[in-house]
Amino acid sequence: MQISEVDAASASVVHISVFLAYLITSLITYWKLIPRLSVDAKRLATILLATQIVAIALSILTRHASGSAQWVWRLNTEWNIPSTLASIQLSLVGGAALLAAWLADKRSVWLRMYLAAVGLLILFLAYDEYIKFHESIRNWPMYYAVIGAVVALASLALAKHSRPRIRIWFLVLIIGLSIAAIGAVLFERVFWECGIGIYSNFGICIERNSPLFKHIYVLEESLEFLGVWMALVAALGFFSAISPAPARRIQWTLYTLPLLWLLLLFQSNSIETIARQSTANGTAVEFESGEYLHGYLMNRSDNAIRFHLYISPSAWDFKGLGYSIHLVDQASLASVASNNRVTNTNLEFRISPGYMPVHRQWIEVDTFDFPPHNRALWVVFTLWRKEGEEIVYRKVRSSDRRLLSDTQVILDELVLPASSTTESTDPIAVFDNGFILQDVKIPEHVMAGSTLELGFAWRASAAGQEDYIQFLHVGREESGEWLVHDQQPLGARLPTRLWYDGLSDSEVWQVPVPTDFHGEYAVFSGLYMKSDKVRLNARQSDGSPVLNARVLLGSIDVQNAD
Numbered sequence: 001m002q003i004s005e006v007d008a009a010s011a012s013v014v015h016i017s018v019f020l021a022y023l024i025t026s027l028i029t030y031w032k033l034i035p036r037l038s039v040d041a042k043r044l045a046t047i048l049l050a051t052q053i054v055a056i057a058l059s060i061l062t063r064h065a066s067g068s069a070q071w072v073w074r075l076n077t078e079w080n081i082p083s084t085l086a087s088i089q090l091s092l093v094g095g096a097a098l099l100a101a102w103l104a105d106k107r108s109v110w111l112r113m114y115l116a117a118v119g120l121l122i123l124f125l126a127y128d129e130y131i132k133f134h135e136s137i138r139n140w141p142m143y144y145a146v147i148g149a150v151v152a153l154a155s156l157a158l159a160k161h162s163r164p165r166i167r168i169w170f171l172v173l174i175i176g177l178s179i180a181a182i183g184a185v186l187f188e189r190v191f192w193e194c195g196i197g198i199y200s201n202f203g204i205c206i207e208r209n210s211p212l213f214k215h216i217y218v219l220e221e222s223l224e225f226l227g228v229w230m231a232l233v234a235a236l237g238f239f240s241a242i243s244p245a246p247a248r249r250i251q252w253t254l255y256t257l258p259l260l261w262l263l264l265l266f267q268s269n270s271i272e273t274i275a276r277q278s279t280a281n282g283t284a285v286e287f288e289s290g291e292y293l294h295g296y297l298m299n300r301s302d303n304a305i306r307f308h309l310y311i312s313p314s315a316w317d318f319k320g321l322g323y324s325i326h327l328v329d330q331a332s333l334a335s336v337a338s339n340n341r342v343t344n345t346n347l348e349f350r351i352s353p354g355y356m357p358v359h360r361q362w363i364e365v366d367t368f369d370f371p372p373h374n375r376a377l378w379v380v381f382t383l384w385r386k387e388g389e390e391i392v393y394r395k396v397r398s399s400d401r402r403l404l405s406d407t408q409v410i411l412d413e414l415v416l417p418a419s420s421t422t423e424s425t426d427p428i429a430v431f432d433n434g435f436i437l438q439d440v441k442i443p444e445h446v447m448a449g450s451t452l453e454l455g456f457a458w459r460a461s462a463a464g465q466e467d468y469i470q471f472l473h474v475g476r477e478e479s480g481e482w483l484v485h486d487q488q489p490l491g492a493r494l495p496t497r498l499w500y501d502g503l504s505d506s507e508v509w510q511v512p513v514p515t516d517f518h519g520e521y522a523v524f525s526g527l528y529m530k531s532d533k534v535r536l537n538a539r540q541s542d543g544s545p546v547l548n549a550r551v552l553l554g555s556i557d558v559q560n561a562d
Helices: 003-036 039-061 068-073 081-103 109-131 140-160 164-186 216-242 248-268 274-278
Strands: 281-287 292-300 304-312 321-329 335-342 349-352 356-366 376-387 390-393 396-399 403-405 408-415 429-431 435-441 445-447 451-460 468-476 481-487 504-512 519-529 551-559
Touching: 003 039, 003 164, 003 216, 039 068, 039 081, 039 216, 039 248, 068 081, 068 349, 081 109, 081 216, 081 248, 109 140, 109 216, 109 248, 140 164, 164 216, 274 281, 274 292, 274 304, 274 349, 281 408, 292 376, 292 408, 304 321, 304 349, 304 376, 321 356, 335 356, 335 376, 435 519, 435 551, 451 468, 468 504, 481 504
Parallel strands: 445 551
Antiparallel strands: 281 292, 281 396, 292 304, 304 356, 321 335, 321 376, 349 356, 376 390, 376 408, 403 408, 429 435, 435 451, 451 504, 468 481, 468 519, 519 551
């Protein structure tokens, strides 16, 4: 049996075992507690239990599905059916507790305050289940543990002085919230990861490549569902004990709470951006035909560049929709490599803000034996749809990225490194940002009015971050005659912002010489930042600083043409 088959079998055992344990526990709880509830409370508790059993079962059955089918039912995915059901169930716990507080005898001040506080707290948790506010709080499990401990102590204190028919619901609430907390905190996969989780120091951990680690989310989410359902039974127990036969409008309030909560969730539209959901580079590119590009990921290897693209179709229609990636030379604007693909709806599915469907697409551009090394390339994205035999390119309506044309979006830029050459140990100058002027070729003589050819060899011991311009000064201090020429060190083909650690390349400059120059002139050079014109400090090979950040390269004799 192959390793993948062993993993699949182990995963199936984990899923089935967890589901059976959950089912048995919930049914035993149902058998013991549901008879104590009022008719409407029984009906609500039964509906919620049946719904979550179906949700968990479908999550297990669709775990090998692809695209939207898996997303819709996956337990540890946000903003789908199980996550929305979890929020609705919590909201019903909070709503039932608040109704019980409102209906309670006014003389039961402490009980009313307790139920109101628990109801508001759980309503917040229900909303947080959807918007994930807690994930922005550092060490949130500790704060939630403190709140849970306060609720448990308050529950025990009130249970001690309550009537027997109410006392049991305090205990059920504590048990339910505790089970939910165990699922939410203790069975998060990161807590059990060897070398990372909080249990690593105690020798209790699960390897990342273990099937149990990959599928522990089933236990996590099942415990949360079971715990919240028990908390719901407790809240409905308080409600039933306080108002065994509530008025019709109170009954309808209980039934409409889930619908009202669902409307609230949809109106709040708290879904995170695709960039936040997937760690992609976020984009906001909208096409006139209604499609939308939310983000992309770019991964490079020796022979190819692979892209993940997060695309929403127009009106949920992917039929005939395709996309292209071109690598475009920035200097010549020529496409030097490209690939085209039709969208695939069987890949990863997500929902974006505004409830737009998003399918992750992937495309690979081959760079094997690629000729234009050390050249600045744009990554250009185009979207098209095949209509009959015709390919129609989609025009861009709005974009947060630069456009090459009304159908071409520049997603990124890159450079394909060339093989490094042997480094000299005696450079001319070393600049503070890690750029190294390795060698310079200056002719001994040049004719006035002709073209001066200068060769500059550069290396980089650090990646570039900014655009720098190289200046050339040829002149004499005493006469004030100066030839000034500025350009990018390696020309437009490779701006310094794209230089990489290990770069080794050279460029030949063609500089016109004034007709009135005659005699010997000193040659200086250096770098300044394009944005603010500030020169970059440099040191000579012996470590001594260069005066005025201007490196003396040598001298040249300018001769008259006569």
